[in-house]
Amino acid sequence: MRGEAGLVIVCLLRTRTGTTWSGADKEMFRFRGELRRSIFAGILLTAYIVGVADWKGIAQAPAAVSFAVIGDSGSGEPPQFAIARRMMIEREKTPYDFVIMLGDNIYGLGKPKYFKPRFEEPYKDLLAAGVKFYAALGNHDAPSAADHIKYDKFNMGGRRFYSFVKGDGLIEFFVLDTNETKTSELMPEQLSWLEAGLKASTARWKVAYFHHSIYSSGRMHSPYTRLRGQIEPLFVKFRVNVVFSGHYHVYERIKPQHGVQYIVAGSGGKLMKGNLNKKSVLTAFGNDQTQIFLLATADEKQMQVRAITADGTEVDSVKIQASANGG
Numbered sequence: 001m002r003g004e005a006g007l008v009i010v011c012l013l014r015t016r017t018g019t020t021w022s023g024a025d026k027e028m029f030r031f032r033g034e035l036r037r038s039i040f041a042g043i044l045l046t047a048y049i050v051g052v053a054d055w056k057g058i059a060q061a062p063a064a065v066s067f068a069v070i071g072d073s074g075s076g077e078p079p080q081f082a083i084a085r086r087m088m089i090e091r092e093k094t095p096y097d098f099v100i101m102l103g104d105n106i107y108g109l110g111k112p113k114y115f116k117p118r119f120e121e122p123y124k125d126l127l128a129a130g131v132k133f134y135a136a137l138g139n140h141d142a143p144s145a146a147d148h149i150k151y152d153k154f155n156m157g158g159r160r161f162y163s164f165v166k167g168d169g170l171i172e173f174f175v176l177d178t179n180e181t182k183t184s185e186l187m188p189e190q191l192s193w194l195e196a197g198l199k200a201s202t203a204r205w206k207v208a209y210f211h212h213s214i215y216s217s218g219r220m221h222s223p224y225t226r227l228r229g230q231i232e233p234l235f236v237k238f239r240v241n242v243v244f245s246g247h248y249h250v251y252e253r254i255k256p257q258h259g260v261q262y263i264v265a266g267s268g269g270k271l272m273k274g275n276l277n278k279k280s281v282l283t284a285f286g287n288d289q290t291q292i293f294l295l296a297t298a299d300e301k302q303m304q305v306r307a308i309t310a311d312g313t314e315v316d317s318v319k320i321q322a323s324a325n326g327g
Contacts, residue, residue: 065167066094069294071102071246073268076118079291080269082310084122087293094295097131102246103138103211110144138211142179161190163197172203176210184212184227198238204322205298209244215262217280218248220272235260250276250288251307261320267291285316
């Protein structure tokens with residue numbers, strides 16, 4: 001800076017006094033001018049490169065993904081319709097374009113004749129808006145599983161268990177069939193498929209969902225400990241973030257088990273009032289007094305899951321942090 005200031009002063013003095021410039025002076029002035037221009041160009045180039053890198057980073061970061069969750073919903077009764085209406089209202093505030101279904105999607109042995117009155121009619125506004133539903137089979141669906149897996153509005157692709165990805169790879173969902181055995185254990189084919197899929201997944205969020213809960217404080221069913229013994233080690237090993245299930249007609253957020261967040265949401269249509277064991281050490285929060293659905297939003301850092309009743313009351317909310325290794 002001092003050298004530059006001195007050069008300016010020399011220029012001013014020689015201009016005012018009429019002093020002539022020597023060849024060396026002119027060469028020095030020209031050199032310093034070129035040096036300034038080079039430095040300035042370098043600064044501009046660096047700023048451009050950094051700016052483009054930042055812009056690309058922003059452009060490549062997956063956008064947040066929102067989705068709804070319903071379980072044990074297919075009753076065709078007024079509470080199911082009330083939840084469906086609230087789902088539509090909440091979609092105006094938190095847009096989402098798909099719903100995951102935790103089983104018992106069609107009561108009445110899952111017969112196809114009930115597809116319309118117990119699914120299409122309650123969710124007609126969501127379906128008309130282009131919202132997709134991805135179903136898991138429940139025990140009440142299993143007798144008609146062959147029809148369910150081919151039903152285009154359940155998006156099962158002809159498979160009893162399957163996976164799909166949302167948000168440009170942000171979330172991968174693993175949909176299990178827990179109806180293959182009387183104890184809800186998975187057969188070897190499905191268990192191998194699950195292990196291979198979890199191992200290969202590069203998603204930031206790994207989410208599993210199925211019907212029979214491996215953790216619950218509901219009294220209506222015995223714990224599915226054999227199923228837990230099969231799949232929990234895989235969830236822990238491959239860093240599954242969240243597990244949704246139903247079967248128990250209550251809402252319960254389980255205290256995280258071995259780093260995995262389990263949520264039971266089996267009151268999207270059916271409800272067993274007073275069924276939760278209030279003394280359970282598993283429960284972080286529970287509601288067995290009203291039907292609910294879940295609304296989840298995930299980005300690179302966290303997933304927020306909210307439990308919402310038919311009148312719009314948010315009875316519970318949790319923020320789950322993404323795995324440190326990205327899944």
